[in-house]
Amino acid sequence: xxxxxxxxxxxxxxxxxxxxxxxxxxxxxxxxxxxxxxxxxxxxxxxxxxxxxxxxxxxxxxxxxxxxxxxxxxxxxxxxxxxxxxxxxxxxxxxxxxxxxxxxxxxxxxxxxxxxxxxxxxxxxxxxxxxxxxxxxxxxxxxxxxxxxxxxxxxxxxxxxxxxxxxxxxxxxxxxxxxxxxxxxxxxxxxxxxxxxxxxxxxxxxxxxxxxxxxxxxxxxxxxxxxxxxxxxxxxxxxxxxxxxxxxxxxxxxxxxxxxxxxxxxxxxxxxxxxxxxxxxxxxxxxxxxxxxxxxxxxxxxxxxxxxxxxxxxxxxxxxxxxxxxxxxxxxxxxxxxxxxxxxxxxxxxxxxxxxxxxxxxxxxxxxxxxxxxxxxxxxxxxxxxxxxxxxxxxxxxxxxxxxxxxxxxxxxxxxxxxxxxxxxxxxxxxxxxxxxxxxxxxxxxxxxxxxxxxxxxxxxxxxxxxxxxxxxxxxxxxxxxxxxxxxxxxxxxxxxxxxxxxxxxx
Amino acid sequence: xxxxxxxxxxxxxxxxxxxxxxxxxxxxxxxxxxxxxxxxxxxxxxxxxxxxxxxxxxxxxxxxxxxxxxxxxxxxxxxxxxxxxxxxxxxxxxxxxxxxxxxxxxxxxxxxxxxxxxxxxxxxxxxxxxxxxxxxxxxxxxxxxxxxxxxxxxxxxxxxxxxxxxxxxxxxxxxxxxxxxxxxxxxxxxxxxxxxxxxxxxxxxxxxxxxxxxxxxxxxxxxxxxxxxxxxxxxxxxxxxxxxxxxx
Numbered sequence: 001x002x003x004x005x006x007x008x009x010x011x012x013x014x015x016x017x018x019x020x021x022x023x024x025x026x027x028x029x030x031x032x033x034x035x036x037x038x039x040x041x042x043x044x045x046x047x048x049x050x051x052x053x054x055x056x057x058x059x060x061x062x063x064x065x066x067x068x069x070x071x072x073x074x075x076x077x078x079x080x081x082x083x084x085x086x087x088x089x090x091x092x093x094x095x096x097x098x099x100x101x102x103x104x105x106x107x108x109x110x111x112x113x114x115x116x117x118x119x120x121x122x123x124x125x126x127x128x129x130x131x132x133x134x135x136x137x138x139x140x141x142x143x144x145x146x147x148x149x150x151x152x153x154x155x156x157x158x159x160x161x162x163x164x165x166x167x168x169x170x171x172x173x174x175x176x177x178x179x180x181x182x183x184x185x186x187x188x189x190x191x192x193x194x195x196x197x198x199x200x201x202x203x204x205x206x207x208x209x210x211x212x213x214x215x216x217x218x219x220x221x222x223x224x225x226x227x228x229x230x231x232x233x234x235x236x237x238x239x240x241x242x243x244x245x246x247x248x249x250x251x252x253x254x255x256x257x258x259x260x261x262x263x264x265x266x267x268x269x270x271x272x273x274x275x276x277x278x279x280x281x282x283x284x285x286x287x288x289x290x291x292x293x294x295x296x297x298x299x300x301x302x303x304x305x306x307x308x309x310x311x312x313x314x315x316x317x318x319x320x321x322x323x324x325x326x327x328x329x330x331x332x333x334x335x336x337x338x339x340x341x342x343x344x345x346x347x348x349x350x351x352x353x354x355x356x357x358x359x360x361x362x363x364x365x366x367x368x369x370x371x372x373x374x375x376x377x378x379x380x381x382x383x384x385x386x387x388x389x390x391x392x393x394x395x396x397x398x399x400x401x402x403x404x405x406x407x408x409x410x411x412x413x414x415x416x417x418x419x420x421x422x423x424x425x426x427x428x429x430x431x432x433x434x435x436x437x438x439x440x441x442x443x444x445x446x447x448x449x450x451x452x453x454x455x456x457x458x459x460x461x462x463x464x465x466x467x468x469x470x471x472x473x474x475x476x477x478x479x480x481x482x483x484x485x486x487x488x489x490x491x492x493x494x495x496x497x498x499x500x501x502x503x504x505x506x507x
Numbered sequence: 508x509x510x511x512x513x514x515x516x517x518x519x520x521x522x523x524x525x526x527x528x529x530x531x532x533x534x535x536x537x538x539x540x541x542x543x544x545x546x547x548x549x550x551x552x553x554x555x556x557x558x559x560x561x562x563x564x565x566x567x568x569x570x571x572x573x574x575x576x577x578x579x580x581x582x583x584x585x586x587x588x589x590x591x592x593x594x595x596x597x598x599x600x601x602x603x604x605x606x607x608x609x610x611x612x613x614x615x616x617x618x619x620x621x622x623x624x625x626x627x628x629x630x631x632x633x634x635x636x637x638x639x640x641x642x643x644x645x646x647x648x649x650x651x652x653x654x655x656x657x658x659x660x661x662x663x664x665x666x667x668x669x670x671x672x673x674x675x676x677x678x679x680x681x682x683x684x685x686x687x688x689x690x691x692x693x694x695x696x697x698x699x700x701x702x703x704x705x706x707x708x709x710x711x712x713x714x715x716x717x718x719x720x721x722x723x724x725x726x727x728x729x730x731x732x733x734x735x736x737x738x739x740x741x742x743x744x745x746x747x748x749x750x751x752x753x754x755x
Binding site: 165168224 | 616
């Protein structure tokens, strides 16, 4: 006999195990589906309360000699009504009302079950089994009750899907179009009570709420639609029930606790590993984005250095980006692996940009400058801040965004600082001009570009009325400062600042 | 016939009386702004018209009939914060809910209902986001979805509770544009709003402060003494050429 048979088939030779399996499957499905409504309506606490409140019902049923099922449903629904009544008719809030009602009902149940009269009638069923379940003791009669209850509950949920959905999502609007919201609420309470009573045998009073909430909560992390959430929850409920049941059989553990623990582990799994919203996925996305941003910044710097004819060594790149050398070296290796950059190797190692890397760098620059243009023109962001903001956006936005921006902006050729915006093919078609500090005296010039970094120089120049398209005339130049004629006034700027300005001859 | 006829309506929460003796008749084919300070009973007025709150007295008639007979002809857009946006439901599902008013118990939305919902989504320019979970939308987009749901209902009276809170300028414009279209089709549009700067967009204003302070056109309602009564001195009005400046 194989291991599979030993683990999964062998236990089924016992009749009690067959019944337990069917019961676990049924309960796993029903609880999980009903639980989805409990989660989206934030009624988890109420579910817990009803589960505890079925206890006195069980005791009373035994005492009076009718099926415990009806006693349990009775006190469950009564508790839900009581909580509703207290919440509406006093200033006590719902959570407090729940706390009062369910502990009182639970205490009453424990009290009744500890009396001799009840114990005699209970015929050996002990309190422990009601509290924590005893799925291995399910009778065929129990099974039939669970199946009928489950069918009723699921049928109601399917038939009233539309009404329950609107009522759960937006109760005010549900009432506005005339749905009987009070009826729907108490119907939900009835379904909840039925489900809990059906699950008593498998997981017991204390853990019943776990089978309602945990599979649904797990599915909530993984899905975007209620019907899908219900299907996934049912799958998780079934998986937990089966695994827990076999575990309890082979290792001789409490069946209810095993089932709930497996469900709990599945939830933790989804919490950490969910593909979009899981903790790990988010962490990885953040990391990935950070790494990508750093690599792109580095690529761009190498491109700029190469354009200026500077040899890009690791030390120079590190200094230009103001980041640690070791960090830069790691980044450069990644760029080489990407095929964006080539290394010369050897002791004087320097890096050159490959055609593929150049294309990528130009794409980035294009995106950056288009964003700057957009931010300067269409938002009220001050010109000094657009560089930093565009720097953030260029890494976030997909490539086609650049085309859309360009269209919307009417195909600008320069960014707000006067830097040329490359075409999608990477061509730069504008005369870059000359730095102002080398421009001849008394010759009218037009500003075509102002460096956007450092920010202090940019804002200083802007404050003195120097902007793109402005015509200027150098009146006097000393080692430290330059006197400029701007329209009808004269401004003095530090000589260093003039390096940040490019000009062409006025037409 | 009046679209809404309110006679001597009073509403209380517990012992606190929120609305006192409101009497008001509103014709169809208008865009009415409901203004007033916090706690003036603006949202309460909408809910009372919808028959969601038991009135202490007085009555509300819609097109001459009891509210309960008129439910499917009234579309309501609740405050955005009144629903849980993490709810597992897609944009298109929410819009389809607008059709529920016309569907009996146990009836599933038919193909025609889905088409109307899709059309409503198109009107608010949200078709590309139809398959998104609603929590993934911005505030403005969420408000558009709610408006689309109301449009899908094809009602005669549209009531919106604070639709411009947390909404971008483009969406605000779009909403006004759609509401104006509805008005031009002869529908009645009732909008609760607290931002007086939008008052000019409406052709009738209701000024509330626990009771009805004024009902009329902007020129009739925006009188210093009326605003004084509604806002009890918490705001002053400066008139300037063709506009007002409200100072808080």
